[in-house]
Amino acid sequence: MAAENRVANASAIGETTEELVAPERGWFGRFIREARRYPLFPIALLLIVMVIPAIAADWVAPHDPKLGSLSAKLQPPAWMEGGSTEYLLGTDRVGRDILSRIIHGARVSVVIAGIAICIAGVVGTSLGIAAGYWGGWFDALVMRLVDISLSIPIILLALVIVAATKPSMATVITVLVLLMWSRYARLVRGETLAVRVQDFISRARVSGASHRRIMIRHVFPNVFNSVIVLATLNVGFVIILEATLSFLGAGIPPPQPAWGLMVADGRVLIASAQGWWVSLFPGLAIMLVVLCMNLLGDWLRDRLDPKQRQV
Amino acid sequence: MQRYIIFRVGQSILTLLVLTVIVFSLARLSGDPLDVLLPLEATNEDAERLRAAWGLDRPVHIQYFTFLGNALTGDFGDSLRVRGRTAISLVLERLPNTAALAGVAVVVAILIAVPIGVLSAVKKDSVFDYVGKVIALFGQSLPAFWLGLMLMWVFAAQLGWFPVSGKEHGALSYILPAIAIGWFQVAALMRLVRSSMLDVLDTEYVKLARIKGVAEWKVIWKHCLRNAAIAPFTYFALIIGSLMVGSVSIEFVFAWPGVGRLAVDAAVTKDFPVVQAVVITFCLVYIVANLLVDIAYAYVDPRIRYS
Numbered sequence: 001m002a003a004e005n006r007v008a009n010a011s012a013i014g015e016t017t018e019e020l021v022a023p024e025r026g027w028f029g030r031f032i033r034e035a036r037r038y039p040l041f042p043i044a045l046l047l048i049v050m051v052i053p054a055i056a057a058d059w060v061a062p063h064d065p066k067l068g069s070l071s072a073k074l075q076p077p078a079w080m081e082g083g084s085t086e087y088l089l090g091t092d093r094v095g096r097d098i099l100s101r102i103i104h105g106a107r108v109s110v111v112i113a114g115i116a117i118c119i120a121g122v123v124g125t126s127l128g129i130a131a132g133y134w135g136g137w138f139d140a141l142v143m144r145l146v147d148i149s150l151s152i153p154i155i156l157l158a159l160v161i162v163a164a165t166k167p168s169m170a171t172v173i174t175v176l177v178l179l180m181w182s183r184y185a186r187l188v189r190g191e192t193l194a195v196r197v198q199d200f201i202s203r204a205r206v207s208g209a210s211h212r213r214i215m216i217r218h219v220f221p222n223v224f225n226s227v228i229v230l231a232t233l234n235v236g237f238v239i240i241l242e243a244t245l246s247f248l249g250a251g252i253p254p255p256q257p258a259w260g261l262m263v264a265d266g267r268v269l270i271a272s273a274q275g276w277w278v279s280l281f282p283g284l285a286i287m288l289v290v291l292c293m294n295l296l297g298d299w300l301r302d303r304l305d306p307k308q309r310q311v
Numbered sequence: 312m313q314r315y316i317i318f319r320v321g322q323s324i325l326t327l328l329v330l331t332v333i334v335f336s337l338a339r340l341s342g343d344p345l346d347v348l349l350p351l352e353a354t355n356e357d358a359e360r361l362r363a364a365w366g367l368d369r370p371v372h373i374q375y376f377t378f379l380g381n382a383l384t385g386d387f388g389d390s391l392r393v394r395g396r397t398a399i400s401l402v403l404e405r406l407p408n409t410a411a412l413a414g415v416a417v418v419v420a421i422l423i424a425v426p427i428g429v430l431s432a433v434k435k436d437s438v439f440d441y442v443g444k445v446i447a448l449f450g451q452s453l454p455a456f457w458l459g460l461m462l463m464w465v466f467a468a469q470l471g472w473f474p475v476s477g478k479e480h481g482a483l484s485y486i487l488p489a490i491a492i493g494w495f496q497v498a499a500l501m502r503l504v505r506s507s508m509l510d511v512l513d514t515e516y517v518k519l520a521r522i523k524g525v526a527e528w529k530v531i532w533k534h535c536l537r538n539a540a541i542a543p544f545t546y547f548a549l550i551i552g553s554l555m556v557g558s559v560s561i562e563f564v565f566a567w568p569g570v571g572r573l574a575v576d577a578a579v580t581k582d583f584p585v586v587q588a589v590v591i592t593f594c595l596v597y598i599v600a601n602l603l604v605d606i607a608y609a610y611v612d613p614r615i616r617y618s
Contacts, residue, residue: 026441028441029436029441144322144325147322147326148325148326148329151323151326151597151598151601152326152329152330152333152594153555153593153594153597155555155559155560156555156559156574156589156590156593156594157333157590159559159574159575159577159578159586159589159590160333160334160337160578160586160587160590161337162578162579163577163578163581163582163583163586164337164338164583165337236451236452240454243454243456243457244454244455244456244560247454247456247560247563248456248559248560248563248575248578248579249575249578249579250575250578250579260454260456263454263456263457263460266460267460267564270460270463270464270468271463271467271468271475271476272468273464273468273469276464279457279460279461279464280461280464283454283457283460283461286454286457287449287452287453287454287457290451290452290454291448291449291452294448294451294452295448
């Protein structure tokens with residue numbers, strides 16, 4: 001009977017839970033399962049592809065990411081015919097080293113994703129707690145803003161912003177914050193509503209704590225886990241969005257080494273079948289990072305906040 | 312029910328109004344809007360024409376209402392790049408191409424996602440299930456524009472099976488861009504099909520069908536899938552937004568003559584009237600679609616009306 005219930009729960013919740021009841025067979029299943037239980041694999045990959053390059057780009061990168069030599073333009077990767085070990089992943093149309101640009105691009109991605117998620121998280125969490133705690137007209141106002149923000153297709157708004165201003169890092173971050181704050185606000189408000197009615201809140205109030213103190217010391221710690229999980233799950237999404245904007249010419253301006261921009265550099269070459277490596281490698285970098293962040297986020301969610309699974 | 316509809320319609324109008332305010336003020340953020348609105352090589356005549364047409368010498372709130380009034384009649388001014396064309400006519404001319412591509416993308420997504428979703432539910436922990444899981448994992452990690460480029464590289468540039476870009480080659484030219492746009496939907500749709508199939512497989516009427524001796528394929532594809540299709544179907548409301556995002560970057564990759572590409576070109580070349588026309592048209596489509604879907608849900612599921 002109990003087992004049946006668990007099966008029913010598992011199928012209601014979705015895909016991850018039936019791991020509880022059904023042992024997975026085959027090396028691949030075991031591999032995925034292990035990678036999910038202890039996310040060593042994504043963490044290690046993230047260190048190699050994103051964290052170490054982002055911190056130590058200046059020392060790790062073999063060449064200057066912005067400076068190319070025209071004599072070495074469009075060199076294929078080292079293992080191909082005509083490639084040299086000097087440029088491991090080849091060079092682009094103006095002879096810049098692809099590997100160095102990917103390494104420096106990691107820094108751009110990390111900085112943008114970090115700043116955007118921090119601002120959106122702080123703004124969204126504060127508004128969410130305040131709205132959920134106070135209720136009333138303030139709650140109504142914030143929730144209307146959330147609805148509006150969620151129903152405007154953000155990539156279009158980004159295009160307007162780009163048409164009106166110059167593309168820059170600040171513009172990209174603004175767009176990303178505008179897109180994301182509402183997700184945090186909605187999540188946190190919901191959690192706050194549940195926390196607010198609990199006994200320890202009224203007891204804190206009775207013992208003389210101010211509203212501000214209650215929000216910061218009693219409500220915030222209770223919603224913090226959810227915020228961290230959402231933030232981790234958001235990183236991949238933000239990196240893809242930033243890359244898309246840069247790819248469209250609406251994000252990081254050239255000659256900055258941003259991954260999306262690098263893929264865009266190779267677009268013409270792909271169509272004419274000349275230099276596939278210019279677009280392939282930065283795209284792989286995006287994919288690996290996002291994949292790892294998603295795995296890490298799933299793991300963190302299962303550990304810290306199983307409730308969110310259903311969302 | 313009426314209250315709910317009125318509330319939702321009001322909300323949609325409010326959203327549209329906020330959007331027009333944003334678009335309106337963005338053009339005026341950086342000092343003289345003509346600096347933003349006009350490309351560098353614009354003539355004085357262009358400037359004067361625009362100044363008069365937009366009434367830029369009048370107070371801001373009057374300017375906004377002029378803008379709003381014009382927008383309501385679909386008048387966003389003339390394109391600054393394509394001589395002698397209004398912005399809205401450029402948009403309307405390309406809208407069918409975008410809609411056609413998005414439609415094919417949805418069909419492609421269904422054709423891939425439903426069979427894998429069904430099979431991975433019926434044969435849980437089999438090869439299909441793993442394939443499904445891998446697709447789900449990669450579906451969320453691959454940037455659409457990069458996938459499009461890689462498809463173009465392999466199947467168009469190297470193998471030559473499909474045209475590299477444009478839509479001049481009939482049905483063939485739809486395939487690659489449609490896969491690139493639909494790919495992201497595949498992952499989400501497949502997981503939904505799988506989990507709702509797992510629910511349905513467990514019900515009494517499916518057991519009864521089996522006891523009656525109905526052939527297994529018929530049980531799965533007819534009895535189960537029909538019932539399991541409800542949840543994934545509702546997901547299509549959410550799809551519209553991401554289809555639009557997809558169409559913007561994929562139309563750009565494949566030089567598809569649609570609204571998405573028009574939007575990118577106009578934004579990069581600072582053709583502001585066209586950008587405004589695209590954004591407001593797209594958002595109108597999106598908001599109206601969401602509104603209709605919500606009202607349809609409210610009819611189907613009374614709980615929504617009261618929440």
